[in-house]
Amino acid sequence: MECPVKLFDVDDDSGKLVLQEAALQEVLLADDVRDAPVIPVSVTGPFRKGKSSLLNVLLRFLRAGGGDGNEGGDGGDGAWLDADDATSPGFPCRGGRHPVTRGIDIWPQPLPVTLASGQPAFVLLLDSQGAFDAESTQHESVTVRALVGLLSAVQVVHVSRQLQADDLAQLRLCAEYGRLIAAAAGRPARLQRLVMLVRDWAFPDDAPYGHDGGRQVLEHWLRGDGADAADDEGDLAATVERLECFLLPRPDLAAIAGAEAGDDVGQPAVEFRTQLCRLMPWLVGPAQAEPRQLEGQSLTGADLAALCRQLAAAADAPPPPESAGDALAEEARRRAEEAALRTYRARLEETAGLSLYEAAMLRALPESGPSVSDEALLAGHDAGVRSALEHYEAGHDPREEAAAAAAAAAALQHAQAHYERQMAPAAGREEPVVLQAHAGAADAARALAGDSQDLTHCL
Structure with missing residues (x-):
């Protein structure tokens, strides 16, 4: 039975992130991946908000051939949502008040996709521990999210109901700390594509579900009230190459109950199912998929392994994240x-x-x-x-x-x-x-x- 492997683990004594060389050898340096372009896709955000469940939806979509366009530009009819994954349930999900994931996990089987150019590539799914939970230090949470952002071609930030001011503050803090880590490693620091995914969007009359409504919400979030709004927009423009937003409706109560029981998808309501079918190709379909780029070059599996080693060595070089907040x-x-x-x-x-x-x-x-x-x-x-x-x-x-x-x-x-x-x-x-x-x-x-x-x- 397939299950995620640990890419970065957390040392219990020091709280530092430790790169797992075995994961590099097993996943990134495998014969069919080491010289191929790779598209790391990660999900970050608060704990117990469904990050691992979303990764499992991505996993089902890509296993059904969605990365090659076989499910259509809108994710098809969603039959892939009902696929039987009993032999490989995906990323672990369970209810309760304690977090499941710690550090950074990677799915062991790279998932093949076709780029818009027709070139084959592989999607790598990354799961990370919930940010700012009661069992992790701020240093741990910020470092994990900063490293994930530096590694990802697509980083999905999972938030609930609406975008808040503290979401922007956390985003800026983690991006700034990532910049310090990248500078210590001598590598570029800009995030490639960052998607604010608003789960359980509560105001569809103000902005419709999907990426069109997300664009409206994002513009209001960045250019809304407040003396520092223009400065915030400028800061993010300097940090993120492509900043987007997608609004998801709330699943029905049966789906919520199923998730609490350990089922990662359940039977979502019609609108929720429709938006999931639109979200998946928008994230990783052939028209959107782009390998991780650094200094104009697409990274291969071997390149990403080298980047992991450089960032792991540099992660302790900057001052603690509290100093980044002071900055x-x-x-x-x-x-x-x-x-x-x-x-x-x-x-x-x-x-x-x-x-x-x-x-x-x-x-x-x-x-x-x-x-x-x-x-x-x-x-x-x-x-x-x-x-x-x-x-x-x-x-x-x-x-x-x-x-x-x-x-x-x-x-x-x-x-x-x-x-x-x-x-x-x-x-x-x-x-x-x-x-x-x-x-x-x-x-x-x-x-x-x-x-x-x-x-x-x-x-």
Whole structure:
């Protein structure tokens, strides 16, 4: 009876992932696979949400010839869903509160497919432990998901009901940690194709089932409310070559009961069955199948084995994932600071030929009489600072208030010091000298506000 083999196991004492060389020899370096293009397909996500069950559906589809197009472009009539797999049930599934899979498993029999070019290739199915469960450390969960993403041609992220903000946060954290591992291994870090699969989609009136509705949900998820939405979209575009989404309906209660009893498919409702038949060729059919690519080259089984060894050796090189999370928080703080500097600089831009700062000061100067006070001279500067702080406070994370206040105070102190140094020689002089000194002070303020690197250094 076939069953998955362990590709990466977790050491119970250290919690580190350990590559299983025997799996490389058995699967990736087999005679018919080592020189053939390979398409690793993985499923990741929270534990006890049906990842292994989905892999078993993929397994049935590919065994029925779906990877060669024999089931049709829409997965055929779904007869393959009813195939008798008694001799090889697939990836283990069972109910209960304890996870089944730990580390990363690989199906021992590569599954043949035909690429759009007509070239033969093999799909490799990868199962991984549930992310962020009660029995795994954060280091374990993030490292597993990061490694799976770096190995996969298609990574399916399995979520329930709808896309949430924490799904995006976890995706960014794991992608960032994967980037650190890849950098330590000297390999490219971009994920090839990442599919957000929303199981039990609860709002078909808002977005229809399938990949068309998934596209709508994904766009809203990336471009929705929030000050960092555009930055999040840019971060993912730099990390993932192809980001997609597919919406699956909820199976009927009989299917849910069957899954809890250990049956991985059960008898799904008609709509659920229809969408499964559309999902499978959309993931691995001839029109979609593409081998894992690195630096423009399709990886063979031997190439993927070498990549596994390189990533396994590099997995302990980066700092723990908690540090990657700190790096993401620091990046968010940096973006907010730069936005504040842009707003501050905008307040000093030319208005009718004069900067706002300079215009405010000149309005305070009498046509004749004694020089203006320091308070009046600093009024425009203070307005710029207030505007920048208001902009910052509207968009930054509340947890960063102390750091933001300290940064703003340091920036104000630095700018005032520049001004005072420029104005000191004019003390007690007549008004023309004051005006000349002010012009120098205004130039210094503009230079200070215009050079964000210099200001950031001074902070």
